[in-house]
Amino acid sequence: MLVTIKDDYESMSEQAAQIVAEQIRRKPDSVIGFATGSTPLGLYNELIRMHRETGLDFSKITTFNLDEYVGLPPEHDQGYHYFMWENLFKHINVDPRHVYIPDGMADDIDYFCEWYEEQMAEVRGLDLQILGIGANGHIAFNEPGSSLGSRTRIKTLTSKTVKDNARFFDDPEEVPKYAITMGIGTIMDARKLVLVASSEGKADAIQATLEGPITAMVPATIVQMHQQAHVVLDTEAASKLEYEHHEGIVERK
Numbered sequence: 001m002l003v004t005i006k007d008d009y010e011s012m013s014e015q016a017a018q019i020v021a022e023q024i025r026r027k028p029d030s031v032i033g034f035a036t037g038s039t040p041l042g043l044y045n046e047l048i049r050m051h052r053e054t055g056l057d058f059s060k061i062t063t064f065n066l067d068e069y070v071g072l073p074p075e076h077d078q079g080y081h082y083f084m085w086e087n088l089f090k091h092i093n094v095d096p097r098h099v100y101i102p103d104g105m106a107d108d109i110d111y112f113c114e115w116y117e118e119q120m121a122e123v124r125g126l127d128l129q130i131l132g133i134g135a136n137g138h139i140a141f142n143e144p145g146s147s148l149g150s151r152t153r154i155k156t157l158t159s160k161t162v163k164d165n166a167r168f169f170d171d172p173e174e175v176p177k178y179a180i181t182m183g184i185g186t187i188m189d190a191r192k193l194v195l196v197a198s199s200e201g202k203a204d205a206i207q208a209t210l211e212g213p214i215t216a217m218v219p220a221t222i223v224q225m226h227q228q229a230h231v232v233l234d235t236e237a238a239s240k241l242e243y244e245h246h247e248g249i250v251e252r253k
Ligand code: PGA
Pocket: 036, 037, 038, 039, 040, 132, 133, 134, 135, 138, 139, 140
C-alpha cells in the first residue's frame, strides 16, 4: 500500500487529482469509478482546472459511480446524479453516454444491480476507483458488517444516516431509507484504488484501516488486500497513525 501524507486538504486533493490525470493520460479510454461526499470535491475541482488549463481530455473515459439513493429522481438535489453533474461532469468533456450512476428509480432493483455489474464487466472492469471513507470506516454504502465479498446490491441505510440526511428534505417521507451500492468485492476488483481522507474526524478510521486487522466491522480495512491501493491523506487524517511516518511518501508493501 502506498500512503501519501500531504500538509493540507488542497495539496491532498492536488496529489489525488494527479494520480487520476496520470491514469487518463496513460490510457485515454480509462474506466474510472467516482465517489460522492465532501472529500473528493477538491480533487474534482482540480480535475476541472486541469481540463480547462491543460486540456486534460475526458472524452474517451467511461465512469461508474459507487452508489445512489433509492427513490430519488436524477434531478433531485440530494441525489448523486445531481452531485456528479453539478460538481464534475458538466465542467469537463465527458461523454454522457459513457456515464453510469446507479438508478435509484429502477423498477427492479435486483435486476438493475446485476446489469450494473455486467456493464462494468463489458468494459473489462474499472481501471481506477476513487474512494472516500466514513468516520466508521465505511466505503460507499458498505457500512460495518457488510460482506467483504459483496457485489452491487440494495442496502438499508443505518438509522444514523437516515437521521443525518433528514435535514436536507422538507418531507420526512422523502428521506431515503435504502441505497444501491457497489459491493466491497466490486470495489476490490478495480485495478487501482485511490482513497482520500481529510480532517481529524477521519483519523481513527484511517488508523484502523492502515494499521488494524482486516475486519468487516471496518470495511475500508480490506484495502490492505489490494495490490495497488494508494491512500492520500492530509496530516490531520494521518494524525493517529502509530507506525513511524514522515511528510511526503510512506511506502508500505
Ligand atoms: P465525506 O464522506 O467525504 O463527506 O466525509 C465520505 C464517505 O462517507 O464515504
